[in-house]
Amino acid sequence: MPQSPSAASRDEPVIRDRGDACPGALRLHAADDGFLARVRIPGGMLDGSAARLLADAADRLGDGHLDLTSRGNVQLRGLGESCGGELAELLAGAGLLPAPTHERVRNIVSSPLAGLDRLGLPDVSPWVAELDALLCASDAAAGLSGRFLFALDDGRGDVTSLAADVNLVPEGDDRARLWSGDPREAVLVPSQDAPRAALTAAAYFLDAVRQAGTRAWRVAELPPEHALSGARLVERLAVAGVSAVLAAPDPSARSAGSVTTPEPGIVPGADGTASLSVLAPLGRLTTAQWRRLAGLTGRVRLTPWRGIVVPGLPGHEAAAALAGLAEAGLVTTADSPWRSVTACTGKPGCAKALADVRADAQAVMERARGPLAVHWSGCERRCGHPRGSAWVDLVATPAGYDLHVEGRAPRRGVPEHELAPALADARHADHVRHNLPDSVQK
Template sequence: MLAAMSASPLPSPSPGGARARSSGDACPGALRLHRADDGALARIRIPGGVLTPRQAGVLGSAAERFGDGELHLTSRGNVQLRGLAPDCGAELAGLLDGAGLLPSARHERVRNVVASPLSGLDGFGTVDIRPWLTGLDRLLCASDSTTALSGRFLFALDDGRGDVDALGADLTLVGDGDGSALLRVGTGDAVLRVPSADGPRAALTAADAFLDAARATGAWRVKDLPGETRDALSADVARRLRQTVPGCSPEQRPRPLAASPPAHGRVPGTRHGDALSVGVPLGRLDPAQWRLLSGGGELRLTPWRGAVVTGIAAHRADGLLDELSAAGLITGPGSPWAGVGACIGQPGCVKSLADVRAQAGAAVGPAGRLPVYWSGCERRCGHPHGEWIDVVATPGGHRVSHVRADRTAVAVATVRDDPDALAAAVAAARGPSA
């Protein structure tokens, strides 16, 4: 049954609602496994989503050896292994450490860094963020203070195109046309201009300032701080940077509200071999798909549950694209799976009220203008940013809402016990693709 359309806001908790520390940080990692309904879960942080062929091969082997064989991509470009035996932790950690995926046991859960996935490949952007990525990760792992950061705290490195700046990270470095970097603290319009080479050090200074501000409030993230404390944090970061970074100056630069993920297909303009960008339906890769993706050069996992494969010989690119398409990955425009996401749902999560992955698959229709995300409960784990259609399983059915770029949400429909009506409501809410 389809309930009447309503323009009232979504009931709380709304997507992305603030969280304060009421207990210890329970975010899973590679060394701290999380018990789920389908077995233990490991989350491996991969700064910038960048994997060498060897590292990708080790992850694939670990998934098959210890888990359900699948690799699950997250909205931060990380990888989760599921269905793990509860006693495999030490052996898994040794395997990851040998591949360079655990540079610091004390810091492995705070290495949350997203980065523009096409940086240095397609000629767009104003800076190649790779020096920032390696520099920031090295500084994070060398700092005693950063071990206190929450596993939810997020850094973003944007090469100037605005893609990951739109994700609303806690600390964002953005490349600018004059070769400098802009540091954004939280999601406000205020930025601090610093020399590009000082960008990683400036981000670390800002992280230390956040930790000082968070001690009194118990905040996990910048957005969790009370408003007056957020304002004071920005001023404190500016004060600290003026003391240590020559040429630091405050400016205003509005944060883009809509991100543009890499288009699927061949990446134009690459200089060192071809590159391919593909989407992964529901972020889930089976062993054969992972082997296809990781059989080329460097692999870059994206915050949109996709992957960019680099270093492909020109004569091999079209054939590999065809193989990836035949394997079920998204390799071009118009795929009905483009923009469709879901949390793990039942049976993997005890809190989920529905098998939302199966429901999302059953409702897949023509490509839509807006992304859609299916959640098994009000937590909406892994939901996208910007504008999307929000489908949440509730005790009374599925609530379909339109979340706008300003984070306001408007109810569209409530559907009860009717898969066809649910699919129609989602398709109508998404709108036709351009």
């Protein structure tokens, strides 16, 4: 199995001979199916008018689809080479380009159900808007790579499982736990200063990169002698006017494999309203599906698991609305074969891909159900793969698919007629499944 970024070795510094080429809304990426734009959606939070303008852009300039990323962002594909100016105008009109010089660094994920369910956890969504505004106003923050990630977790542990570079979690009534890299180096800051403290942690990282003489894009890429220190972060926060102390170890910290992400279905709220949680098969939506979601309440939250949460429905209307989304082709139940299946772009969109992974997944998934997640990769790069180790890894090769699952010897070059039974067997791997949370074993 490939290592997740959080487990990557830091024995040697990361030294690159080029800058970060991560695509954005203004820096388009050339693909085999046209150009690609990645639009950052901080916290995954969109209002209906902005969502509809994104659909207009996909119809007028792209291929009529919107792809969800593993950071709750949106990608438009099939764009023409000369559409950049018109796309920028559309996005600016939707409020999605508040700072063109910073548009690729607005990478913020937050707990999608924060403030919406009955767990009574703090609502971290106000932190999203404040941190985004601080990022866009900071000249130094423009130096972050397009891969640097902030995670604002309400305490359920969902987005802190994503190996973010800066993490914030409420602690008690008036404090927040902040760490950058190693959670053992966490500090406590006042809740009202949490977004400012997160930006200070990012500035600390940029200084460490300069001192190390590397071109590291992520905190995990810093060499050990330049690892970020909680004690030093406390000092930097004091200079920034934020009081902070070193935090004791968090006894509630959970591993990535034990975290429950939003299940498809109805999420009852504490105030009589309900939210709908759905998934887009393979993370791809038509503009008709997208507009239907945006029109329900005028608000959507995109999740880092290629899902969509629609908040604010009257409770008595939720069941009918969910049924309508199922009719539109979205995943609305936990027993769907598409619930935990992801894929890269594959052919024909990616020149490096060796297979049309989306079509291959469509052909076998009904016959290859199982509790383990599965990711289809068109090549060894494994773009978009899940975090953690509890997933089945299918990698296209010239000789067929290689099938990997933790603890088993890989199967090489699985032929097409054996793919469905081989994948079903791998998804039921008992030595992995007994370590999964109940919500994943359903």
